[in-house]
Structure formats: structure tokens, C-alpha cells
Amino acid sequence: MGIRTRGGSLAPGGVVGDGRYRLLAQFGIDERAGAHLWRARDGQLRRDVALTMLVGDPADAEAARRGRRTLERAAHAAKFNHPGVARVLDVLSLGNGISSSEGLLGIVVAEWTKGTDLVDLVADRPAEPATAARMVQALAESVEQAHQSGLVLGIDHPQRLRMTPNGRLRLAFPGPLPDTTLRDDVKALGAVLYLLLTGRWALEGGPPALPAAPRSPGGRVVAPRAVVPGVPEELSALALRTIEDGGQGGIRTSAAILRVLDKVAEDAERTQLIKQSGQEGSDVDSDGAVWTTKKPVRDARSRRRLALGVTVLVVAAVGVLAWLGMMAISFFQDDPSASGPPVNLAEQTQTQQPRAPQQTKPPSTPKVTTGNPVPPDEIDVYNPEGDGDGVATAPYAIDGDATTTWRTDEYRQQFPAFKSGVGLVATFDKPINLSKVRITADSPGTSVEVRVADSADAELDETRVVASGNLSGSQTELSLPQPTQAQYVIVWVTKLSGQEPEYASEIGELLFLPAR
Numbered sequence: 001m002g003i004r005t006r007g008g009s010l011a012p013g014g015v016v017g018d019g020r021y022r023l024l025a026q027f028g029i030d031e032r033a034g035a036h037l038w039r040a041r042d043g044q045l046r047r048d049v050a051l052t053m054l055v056g057d058p059a060d061a062e063a064a065r066r067g068r069r070t071l072e073r074a075a076h077a078a079k080f081n082h083p084g085v086a087r088v089l090d091v092l093s094l095g096n097g098i099s100s101s102e103g104l105l106g107i108v109v110a111e112w113t114k115g116t117d118l119v120d121l122v123a124d125r126p127a128e129p130a131t132a133a134r135m136v137q138a139l140a141e142s143v144e145q146a147h148q149s150g151l152v153l154g155i156d157h158p159q160r161l162r163m164t165p166n167g168r169l170r171l172a173f174p175g176p177l178p179d180t181t182l183r184d185d186v187k188a189l190g191a192v193l194y195l196l197l198t199g200r201w202a203l204e205g206g207p208p209a210l211p212a213a214p215r216s217p218g219g220r221v222v223a224p225r226a227v228v229p230g231v232p233e234e235l236s237a238l239a240l241r242t243i244e245d246g247g248q249g250g251i252r253t254s255a256a257i258l259r260v261l262d263k264v265a266e267d268a269e270r271t272q273l274i275k276q277s278g279q280e281g282s283d284v285d286s287d288g289a290v291w292t293t294k295k296p297v298r299d300a301r302s303r304r305r306l307a308l309g310v311t312v313l314v315v316a317a318v319g320v321l322a323w324l325g326m327m328a329i330s331f332f333q334d335d336p337s338a339s340g341p342p343v344n345l346a347e348q349t350q351t352q353q354p355r356a357p358q359q360t361k362p363p364s365t366p367k368v369t370t371g372n373p374v375p376p377d378e379i380d381v382y383n384p385e386g387d388g389d390g391v392a393t394a395p396y397a398i399d400g401d402a403t404t405t406w407r408t409d410e411y412r413q414q415f416p417a418f419k420s421g422v423g424l425v426a427t428f429d430k431p432i433n434l435s436k437v438r439i440t441a442d443s444p445g446t447s448v449e450v451r452v453a454d455s456a457d458a459e460l461d462e463t464r465v466v467a468s469g470n471l472s473g474s475q476t477e478l479s480l481p482q483p484t485q486a487q488y489v490i491v492w493v494t495k496l497s498g499q500e501p502e503y504a505s506e507i508g509e510l511l512f513l514p515a516r
Helices: 062-079 128-149 182-198 235-242 254-280 300-334 345-351 390-398
Strands: 021-030 035-042 046-054 088-094 102-112 161-163 169-171 378-382 424-442 447-453 465-471 475-495 509-514
Touching: 046 062, 062 088, 062 102, 062 475, 088 378, 088 390, 128 169, 128 182, 128 254, 169 345, 182 235, 182 254, 378 390, 390 509, 424 447, 465 475, 475 509
Parallel strands: none
Antiparallel strands: 021 035, 035 046, 046 102, 088 102, 161 169, 378 424, 424 475, 424 509, 447 465, 447 475
16 A cells, blocks of 8 residues: 555655645655655656655654754755766655655655666666766766765665766666664775676665675675676776675775775776777797887876886985985095194184073973873764764774774865864863873874864864874873863864875774873
8 A cells, every 4th residue: 555645645746845836756765764765746846856755653753853864964965066966956844845644754855867767778788887887987977976075875776776877877866764774885995896897786775676696605795706706806806805894804985995996997008908909910930939118197196106106216215315425535534634723713713703692591390290090081073064984983982992993084185175074083081181182093194183172072162172283103192281171172183094085094092191
């Protein structure tokens, strides 16, 4: 039995949103959230739109809460503009475009995406590996930009995606689940690549129309290459390493996926050029051997590598010249005949100008002694501008083991290009008289601020900077000019380690030392 609305049931011809949107065709159901995905007609503006309708009982408090959270995240994404994501036009909630009689918790209205349903795309046969790589590469670019803006897209259901006429994958039905994380977006990229290569869905909660990916007796997803033998090893490993949660070599960021796909694209281009060279300009020796020559590819990456090589050679040459100079100086200094005539220090002293009076050193600040480190009751990611980086690994920063680390996401541009910073907030049972913060980390160049706040969720402009500095070596100690009473201490990263296009920082351990 269909869900009843003011215009009837959720069926073609029915109307929702106080009669404004007439349903045309259903494109799927995300059972995890009761999200029904429809194409509809906007009767006021006379255009087609994509509707993500959250079906549920408004009297169910938990369902209503989850629905509100989804609508909030969708509204937050309305300001995000990228060709890989359908633009959110409106968000309707109970009492604001939806009546309680419609059996809906909310509706996300987005622009309609022309093209092909992703499930239909692989219904007959999987995509060619090169085509699959290009499609996922375009989708990963939108995910990377969204994550750098602090947004979760919620692409972890294949019926929410469509392929545009120009061959790009696009999130056509926005509205991430309330508990969807950045990591879920990354895993979804691996699952989409797996789907394009094999025609099977590797995550839970997929549509019934798609067969599930096969699993080993231990429960692990079988590699795409084992399902379809023609899949290249690089793409097979990329899909599998992205889907898997743990273990060595797992891929956890969209930036890492883009790096692998860039390499795959370079290898494919190089292979194609070699083939063309062999067909068009190959020379055959008398013994039948074929020699091929590949023209150099003058791309940005090659230029960077050339510049780096030239720089290394210049530095090496300067070093050799400096060494030769030092050897020459040492040679003449060791030769008594080269030392010159003796100098009369008395005569020299008489000709010298009188010295300026010696400056008196200001009195030094009394040294503050510190006690034993005070462990916080809890630690969380502090990111007032969006979803946090590495939420699951935040406790590693106070677990007493410097080899386990909290790591930021990878960014293609340095702060504050996409956000002003990211950090960790430590909460203590009661205020401590904070004197120093000791940071164990291997992230040279990272700039941090120690801030204190009145609450763990305070806005950045409501916090106060009490110390700052740059991380160097394996351990850095930031001292406060004066001990400060604080219950909520924020270690705020304002500059990341690394260089373009890979910026990221990690913290192995934080120690909070009070004054005695």
C-alpha cells in the first residue's frame, strides 16, 4: 500500500509539498533512511526537479530527529556549488511546505540531472576500466572539494547518482543520512568504482536490483579482478583498498584516490602514445627488431619534476664549491708563511673607538614549575566550520601511545583557502591551572595555537589564544606566558604540514601540564 499524500499516494500523478510538486517517476528508495527518490514537476516554476522525500511518522520522535538532521545537512550543502553535485533548491519540513497529513518528514528539492541512472548503466555489462576510472575521477574531485569545505555529500547509495550526457557521475539526489561521515563518502568512491568494474555493489544497504559483491569465507570483499579477470590490477587494488576499513595500505581520503587515478591515467596515456609510435613511426632493424620512441609529455607534473631535478643539481654544485673554498682556507691557515705579519694589539686598542655602554638585561620572568600531566576526561575534533577531520581517531591523541596518531584530512590548498583551521578540544573534569602543552608529532611546519574556551562547542571567536608556535622535531612544548585556569583546551592547527597539493598534519600525543 502506497504512502498517502494530499494528492493521493506516492505514485506518478500524486502531488506533495502543499500541492506544488507533481510526481513523475520514481528512481529508487534508500531504505536506510526511508528516502524515496523521485523526478517531479514544479508547478510554480514549470521545471523538473529531483525530490528526496523522507517518508516516516512525525509522531516517532527518533525518526523525526533523524529527518531533521538530514534536512539540516542538506540545507548546509545548499551553498556548495560544483558540477558533480545537483544544486539544492529548497528544503521543506513539517509546517514549512509539508503538512502533517502527507506522511512525510521532509523533502530535499534539487535541480533535475539529465542523463542515465547508474544502476541502468551497468545493467547489461560493466563499464570499460578506462571509462570507469574517468567517471570515478570526476566524482572524487567533487567529494574532495566538498570535504575541504567541511561537507559530507552522502554518495553511498548508487541510486542517488546519475551519469550526465557528458559522461560525468553526479550526485542527483542530495540529502546525506544523519550519521554519514567523510569516511563513508570515501568508501562510496571505492564502491562506485567496484560497481562500474563488476556490476556489483560492495556496501551494505544497496538496492535490491543490484547483486551484492561476493565475499570470502572470512567476510572480506573479493577483489574486482577475481570477479572480472580483465580488470587492471591497479584499479582492482584501488577499489578494494578504499572499501576496506582497516589494515595496512588502506585508502582513507579522496585525495589519495585522485593520486592513484592520476597515475592510472598517465600510464594509460603513456601506453597509448607507445602504441601510436609503434604504428606510425617505428624503425625496423635488419634483424627484425622494432624500436619505438615516445614523445615527451609536457604536462605540469613533468615540468615540476624537471624543476626539482635542476634545483637539486644547483644545490649540489653550490655545496661542492663551498667545500672547495673551505679546503682552500684551511690550507692557507695551516701554512705559517701565509699567516701575515704580527699584529700589535696595544696599538690597535689605542685606535679603536670607545665602546658603547653595555645594555642592562631586563629582569627575567620568574620560572614557572610544572606538575605531572593532567589527562583530559575526553577529547574530540574541534571544527566549528563543518564536519571534523579524523573524528574516529581523535582519542589516539591522548592514549599514551605516540605511534597511534590523529590525522587531519588531506587538503590540496593550505589553510585558510577552504577553512581557517581544524583541531582537537580536550575536556577536563574540572579546571586546571594550565602552564604548558607538550605535543608529540612528526609534522614539521605545522602551526598551532593553544586556545581556551568556556565550552567544548564554543565558536572560534568565543575562544582565547594563550600560546602558539610551530611544530619542529618529534616533540614541541608550548608555554603559556602566565598559567591559565581552563576546563576546555583547544589545540588549533592554523597551518598544515606538507606542500602543494598534499597538506596534512598529525598528532601522536598531547600532554597538558599544570603549574605547581
